[in-house]
Amino acid sequence: MHRWLEAVREAVPVSFHSVGLSLGDPDGVDLAELDRLAALCERYEPALVSDHLSWSSLSGEHFPDLLPLPMTRASLDHFAAQVAIVQERLGRAMLVENPSRMIAFAGDEYSEEQFLSELVRRTGCGLILDVNNVIVQSINLGIDAVAYLDAIDGAAVGEVHVAGHAIEEHGKERLAIDDHGSPVSEECWALLERLLARIGPRPVLVERDNALPAFAELAAEAARADAICERSLAHAA
Amino acid sequence: MPHEQQHAMSELIAKGPAAYRDGLFAAPRAAALRALRAHANTISHARYKALEDSFPLTRQAMGGEAFHALAERYLRNDAPRARPLRLIGADFAERIDDPAIADLADAEWAMLEAYGAAEAPAIEMQSIAGQSPEQLVAARVALHPAARLVALRRPEVFAWEGMPATGEPWLLVTRPASEQRVAQVSDAVARAVRAARNGCVMGELFELDAPAVTLLVQTGALRPLVEGV
Numbered sequence: 372m373h374r375w376l377e378a379v380r381e382a383v384p385v386s387f388h389s390v391g392l393s394l395g396d397p398d399g400v401d402l403a404e405l406d407r408l409a410a411l412c413e414r415y416e417p418a419l420v421s422d423h424l425s426w427s428s429l430s431g432e433h434f435p436d437l438l439p440l441p442m443t444r445a446s447l448d449h450f451a452a453q454v455a456i457v458q459e460r461l462g463r464a465m466l467v468e469n470p471s472r473m474i475a476f477a478g479d480e481y482s483e484e485q486f487l488s489e490l491v492r493r494t495g496c497g498l499i500l501d502v503n504n505v506i507v508q509s510i511n512l513g514i515d516a517v518a519y520l521d522a523i524d525g526a527a528v529g530e531v532h533v534a535g536h537a538i539e540e541h542g543k544e545r546l547a548i549d550d551h552g553s554p555v556s557e558e559c560w561a562l563l564e565r566l567l568a569r570i571g572p573r574p575v576l577v578e579r580d581n582a583l584p585a586f587a588e589l590a591a592e593a594a595r596a597d598a599i600c601e602r603s604l605a606h607a608a
Numbered sequence: 609m610p611h612e613q614q615h616a617m618s619e620l621i622a623k624g625p626a627a628y629r630d631g632l633f634a635a636p637r638a639a640a641l642r643a644l645r646a647h648a649n650t651i652s653h654a655r656y657k658a659l660e661d662s663f664p665l666t667r668q669a670m671g672g673e674a675f676h677a678l679a680e681r682y683l684r685n686d687a688p689r690a691r692p693l694r695l696i697g698a699d700f701a702e703r704i705d706d707p708a709i710a711d712l713a714d715a716e717w718a719m720l721e722a723y724g725a726a727e728a729p730a731i732e733m734q735s736i737a738g739q740s741p742e743q744l745v746a747a748r749v750a751l752h753p754a755a756r757l758v759a760l761r762r763p764e765v766f767a768w769e770g771m772p773a774t775g776e777p778w779l780l781v782t783r784p785a786s787e788q789r790v791a792q793v794s795d796a797v798a799r800a801v802r803a804a805r806n807g808c809v810m811g812e813l814f815e816l817d818a819p820a821v822t823l824l825v826q827t828g829a830l831r832p833l834v835e836g837v
Contacts, residue, residue: 373727374786391692397611404692429618432689435654436647441613473643475634476613511643512634539642546642 376415384418386530386574387411388499392457394467395426395440400453409460419529419574421466421499422457424450424487439472442479442486447493454494466529468499471507471536471549483508484522491527498523501532502562503549503578510538510547520562525570533559533596534578552581555592563596567603575600621648655683655696662697662720666704666713678703694724707761711779715768715790718756718781722788725754730784730828745811748833751804754783755829759798766792784828791827796820807833 379385391404412420425437440446457465469487481489487498500523509516535553539546555577567573575596579589619627625641633640659679660667667675682688682703688696697720701713730752736744758779760766767773771790778798782789796817801824803816813821824830 395614397614426614429614432618432686433692434618434621434651435658435693436650438614438617438647473646474640476617477631477634478613479634539646541638541642544639544642546639546646548646 380415380417385415386419386421386576387415387417388468388576389420389422390427390437392422392453393425393427394422394453394457395424395438395446395450396428396453397426397449398428398430400456401428405457405460412461412463419466420461420463421468421530423468423470424483424490425470437470439470439474439476441476442481442483444480447481447486447489451490451493454490454496458494458496464496466497466499468532469501469504471501471504471547473507473511473546473548475512482514482519482522484519488522488524488527491524497529498527499530499532500528500566501534501578502566503532503534503536503556503559506556506558506562507536507547507549510545516558516562517565520566521569528570528573531563531566531573531575532578533563533575533592535559550581551578554584554588555595560595560599564599564602567599570603572600572603617644620644621651624648652683654693655689656680658693658696659683659700663700663713663716665716666701666709669709669712670704670706708765711758711760711762711766714758714760715766715779715781718758718779719788719790722754722756722781722783725783728753728831730782731825731830731832732784732828733825736825745809745814747810748807749804749810749813749830750807750833751801752782752784752829752831754781755801756781757798757801760792763792768792780823780827780829782827782829789827791823793823794820797823800824801829804830 387408389408392400392408394400423437424440426440427434427437440450454465454467467487467490469483490496491498502520505516505519508514533555534549534551535556537548537550537553539548563575577589577592577596613632616629616632621644628637628641656679670678682700687699691698697717701710701717704710704713731749739747758781760777760779763777764775766779768790771792774792776792776794778793778795780791780793780797780801797820800813800816800820803813810821
């Protein structure tokens, strides 16, 4: 495993995208996992390190999923404290990714974009902005995807993700699932163009790890993302 | 309290609609239950897939249906659910009734552990070729971090592709570099492996069994404790 990673790291900068810290666990971040991540970071010096605005463990049980957090002051206090622990251990700022929520808790005190903005202000962390996750939430929670993206401070965004999603039809209602198994949607490409025109180019990850198509299709999606980045550079100039 | 909301959500994921309570989510009941079912499916599928990916040969030997039934029973226990996915199958072999298939599962798990173990230089034949006997005997060594020793339940029937079947009671899995090696080994080799776990001088291993030391070096099961050995 390390041989492959070393070869990649020698060729290009790498971005470590963790799914294992469980920053939203009420008992606190998984410190053993954090030690392993720190050791990896010391060895490979990645350009970016990130995890998610979510929780994946509770009372000692692991849930291999990224579960939604309540958007409350108490939740923000706890989450910010965990991000601070991670950043202290890694000796650098991390990025936190917006989730693809299928459900929201009652009694939320912040919108998600407010929650993320406050998290950035308190901890100095950056953000991964997953455009598809915003679309998924616009379907599941009825948020305005354009307004969400426009509300995010571009200076905080260190990386952008794009992907497709699956849709379950339930009569008149729909459930969008961030399955990483579909082509990037046209809506997602349009929102990426709009976002990068505003904030300038960023590293863009095309997420596809299920139902992989022919390599040429993946390469075409990557090329399309590159072209959007180049156009955003022209805007910035 | 936000933590209570998370506990209530985890209970719903585990128990389904019977645990639903009004006022927890912003969405109507039906929409909330759809989302929770999607999370529950993601979690159970990921756990099962992790087991399948960890034990492809075991699954093949058991048959898909029997493997699935055993996996379902196994995943109802607290211990595997308390582990991250990469460790979820740590004691799966112990739940397999057929001792020969349990050996296969132990071997697959040892291969996974060896694959994910820390990198370290191994002592190989060419690296000790120029050593005098005195230097060799005094060389400090330890077990290579990727080396794993498995006690076989049915050594007489154990088979692994590309490995000569010897009927010996132990399986030694090593990964001195990128390539994994598997060898069915004797009690003497197993004793030497255990002796090397906490570090020793090569002379102590020779006193146990000289041919065993040769095999440990041939398989890349030892690492130097001092540079240049």
